[in-house]
Amino acid sequence: MARMTMIEAIRDAMDVVMSVNENVVVFGEDVGYFGGVFRCTQSLQEKHGKHRCFDAPINESGIVGTAIGMAVNGLRPCVEIQFADYMYPAYDQISQEASRIRYRSNGEFTVPMTVRMPTGGGIFGGQTHSQSPEALFTHICGIKTVVPSNPYDAKGLLIAAIEDDDPVIFLEPKRLYNGPFDGHHDRPIIPWSKHPLGETPDGHYTVPLGKAVIRRVGQDVTVLAYGTMVHVAEAATEETGVDAEIIDLRTLAPLDLDTIEESVRKTGRCVVVHEATRTSGYGAELSAIVQENCFYALEAPVTRVTGWDTPYPHAQEWAYFPGPARVGAALKRVMEAS
Amino acid sequence: MSDYQPLKLYVPEPEVRPGDEPDFSGVDIPKAGSVRRPEIDASPEEFRDLAYSIIRVLDRKANAVGPWADMLSDEEAIIGLTDMLRVRAYDARMLMAQRQGKTSFYMQCLGEEAIACAFRKALSPGDMNFPTYRQQGLLTSTDYPIIDMMNQVYSNESDPLKGRQLPIMYSSKEYGFFSVSGNLATQFVQAVGWAMASAIKGDTKIAAGWIGDGSTAESDFHSSMVFASTYRAPVVLNIVNNQWAISTFQGIAKGDSATFAARGHGFGMPSLRVDGNDYLAVYAVAKWAIERARRNLGPTLIEYVTYRSGPHSTSDDPSAYRPKEESDAWPLGDPIERLKNHLIARDAWSEDRHVQTKARLESEILQAQKEAEKHGTLHSGGAPSTRDMFEGVYKEMPEHLRRQRQEAGV
The missing domain is CATH 3.40.50.970 (Thiamin diphosphate (ThDP)-binding fold, Pyr/PP domains)
Structure with a gap:
């Protein structure tokens, strides 16, 4: 190691x-x-x-x-x-x-x-x-x-x-x-x-493709994230006190459908987070999958937190980047919905 | 006050259009046998002029002349003629099958048969072609089963590609024929990569890339030349200049100046121009370039000067953009006629044998067609299963595809 x-x-x-x-x-x-x-x-x-x-x-x-x-x-x-x-x-x-x-x-x-x-x-x-x-x-x-x-x-x-x-x-x-x-x-x-x-670890080992991992076990809301946003979601969870289950997708395609669906059926809520622009982003696919397959378990609309639909700006980087405040606000919003 | 006149955009136009007299006076054709033959290890600097000339072996009297002649025995030349007759007979049958509604689409290589047929004979087992859609001759001049090509064209139950590909986009690893893409020029740079891998592994196999005159305008052509020259890849890069890219004449891809072969000069690449309707010349040049690649002397760019005698595909009507008589006026003639006349002049062939061979090949093709049709045609008889549609997207079927297959009810 x-x-x-x-x-x-x-x-x-x-x-x-x-x-x-x-x-x-x-x-x-x-x-x-x-x-x-x-x-x-x-x-x-x-x-x-x-x-x-x-x-x-x-x-x-x-x-x-x-x-x-x-x-x-x-x-x-x-x-x-x-x-x-x-x-x-x-x-x-x-x-x-x-x-x-x-x-x-x-x-x-x-x-x-x-x-x-x-x-x-x-x-x-x-x-x-x-x-x-x-x-x-x-x-x-x-x-x-x-x-x-x-x-x-x-x-x-x-x-x-x-x-x-x-x-x-x-x-x-x-x-x-x-x-x-x-x-x-x-x-x-x-x-x-x-x-x-x-x-x-030293030497050879693999992490299987197509398998997500639950980074934080929670009961109230499922957060679907990957890459940098996994860490942002962890911070937002800690700062809001919302008991979120954070799934690190790791492989986006092919997607680990079972892990996602099982979690959303348990929590009844879902927030999708990515840094990319929103329209036709990967979050749209995740949101559609959750809606199609977990609709009757949902207690709030599936919510996306993403980069804005603008080119990635230079000076305004932190206004563009979906940081913990925006993710936290989304977590609270889905918890307030009934 | 400016003394500049307003700028004007120049748009090249072919010499003639439908209704005009065909005119190839602008195509400069050197005498057969007049172009020298460099040593394979000669520096490209020493023969830059060969990119502006045309290597020709068969003269107007059907004699094989000059330094590129005398490479094939009677028997080998007869095989060459037979190969060209076979692919022409095959094309004619499949074209008719398309007209009869047995498949959706077909593309002939009419008039260009010598190029793929002769090139194939210069390769060794294990070499890999990255063909375009007009190199069916690379397959028909081997013992690859014609019936499997037909099964592919028909997308029937015995289609080796399970109905997934447009007709004529064959694939055969065993026969050194990489899966035809249908997107233009993409395979050219893949051929360079395949050849680089051969060198990385310390193998002795070489690759051949194929591209048309029109698609040399793609950036993949430039990429191929950069990678091939930088890493001295063991690859032969073939440009089939058949004058037409669907309705667009070759001047749009390269302008009025230079030649396609001359594009190799900026990369320091040996660049040859050859009479594509001269089987003996194509073979000799292919052999030269392949030997060069296999001796680790790097890539060669070859331009085959030919003429697309037929339409681009069954979806095209050339009478809308070029004179009908243009094909007959093409100054380099027909590759089959030229080799036939040569073999007769050489006392190795006769009109009778020619007629008999042609009839035998047509009958073999017809027989194969009947066999293939027992396995179905596009719209009737045996077809690939819908279940097959979901297979082979990945090595192992992922969960989402499994679910979609279930949704499709198969």
């Missing part, structure tokens, strides 16, 4: 899998010699050779397009898109190619590829370094979408993703890289070394 930041946990996951499986290769912009702008691939080239960890041209569709070809030829590429905001040129290759190659070839060709990308805001990145495009991936059938909220899960989920035989989009909340963040941006930063989930 070791105390790790999320960056170290992600790096360790790739290192562990590269050590046991020579078919795993890692590449992306600034990923090789330098080790990535967030240092997630630091020392991997030195350790595993430059034919297995290397710099790519600034060409996201090329990075994913070549990774698909490599996966079809028996490798397990794990590529980095420097920021999720830069994935759009690769969206054709992800949504039209990687996602469907198994289906359209009736399983003759498959794409065991992982595409990592830092997501979300909270670092004053402005509109091109802060986006949360998860709904653009969950809408696509044939790919899996994963968002870890802590170092322990990040390592276990990333190993599971690389070893998975289907394409996986791995969204890394960049505000969580160096410590848990509960939305109180004006308070001192807490490092992962002070958090129990910064405790990360």
Whole structure:
């Protein structure tokens, strides 16, 4: 066991899998010699050779397009898109190619590829370094979408993703890289070394894809969250005193329907939280699932707390970010409904 | 006071439109045998001019001439001719089947048969093609069962792809034929990745990417060239320039200047231009580029100059945008006629044998069609199950799909 930041946990996951499986290769912009702008691939080239960890041209569709070809030829590429905001040129290759190659070839060709990308805001990145495009991936059938909220899960989920035989989009909340963040941006930063989930086992282990986890058991309201918002929801729960059951979804697609439905049937209330913009966001899907499957258990409307439907602003970052005050207000609101 | 005139946008136009006389006087065609043949390890700098010429072997008298000739035995050339006749017969049958309502869609490779048929023969087992929808010749010139291609076109109960794909979007790993996407150019960069993987693994297999003249305008083409040249990937990048992208002439994809092959120069890539209607030339150039890739000398860009004699697909009517006589006026002729005349000139073939072979192939295709139709056509007979629709989206079916399958009542 070791105390790790999320960056170290992600790096360790790739290192562990590269050590046991020579078919795993890692590449992306600034990923090789330098080790990535967030240092997630630091020392991997030195350790595993430059034919297995290397710099790519600034060409996201090329990075994913070549990774698909490599996966079809028996490798397990794990590529980095420097920021999720830069994935759009690769969206054709992800949504039209990687996602469907198994289906359209009736399983003759498959794409065991992982595409990592830092997501979300909270670092004053402005509109091109802060986006949360998860709904653009969950809408696509044939790919899996994963968002870890802590170092322990990040390592276990990333190993599971690389070893998975289907394409996986791995969204890394960049505000969580160096410590848990509960939305109180004006308070001192807490490092992962002070958090129990910064405790990360050595060597190989997996956290299964498609399985949510209950972070806090509660009786009054179910909070569905992922990534940074898990920590924000925990803070809001503590500050309001509402006995919320907080579910960390971890994998958005395929979704752990049973854990969600069981919880909402128990609590009768549901708040959905994400940092991405609201309209047609992933919260709309979560809300619809809860409404369709748990309607007769509900005692209040399903409520969403999300980023506003604006581009991610720079100066107004904290007015945009759905922090603990907004989540807390939603918790109180659903508790008042009868 | 400005002395500038208002700017004007230039929009390229083809030389002629329906009703006009076909005019290919702008297509500069060098004499057969006149283009030199570089060593495979020559520096691309030494033969940049080859991107502006056309490598040709068969001359107007059907003789094979020049440094790219004499690569195939009589027997191999006869197999080549047979392969082209087979794919043409197959196309004719399937086109008719579509007209009869037995399937929704079809695409012929009429006039372009030499390219895929000859290229296939230059590959080795284990190499991988990333084809477009017009390289069916890569399959029909192997022993891949024609009946399985028909089953796919019919989306019937024996369709190897279980009815999930549009007709002609075949897939066969065993035969080195990557699943055809239908989205243009996406496969070109995947071919580069496949080839990079071969190099990463220390394998000796190479990849071939395929793209049309029109879709070289896609950014995936540029991506492919960047990655292929940067990492010296063992890949042959093939541009089939058949002059037309549905109704859009090739000048829209590249403007009036240069050639498609010359696009390789900015990447320092060996770039060749070849007569796509000359089976012997296509084979010789393919062999050269494939050998180069397999010797770890990196990628080659090849432009095959040809003409799309048929419509883009069964949904297209070319008489709306090009003269009907244009196909006959195409100066590089018909690939089957040219190889046939060459084999006759070489005393390896005769008109009689040609007629007999053509009849035999047509009868084989007809026989296969009858067999395939026993398994159904798109709208009648055996069909893939609705249950199959839910399979294979993921390796293991997730809960939400299980529920939807139940909802669908299958």
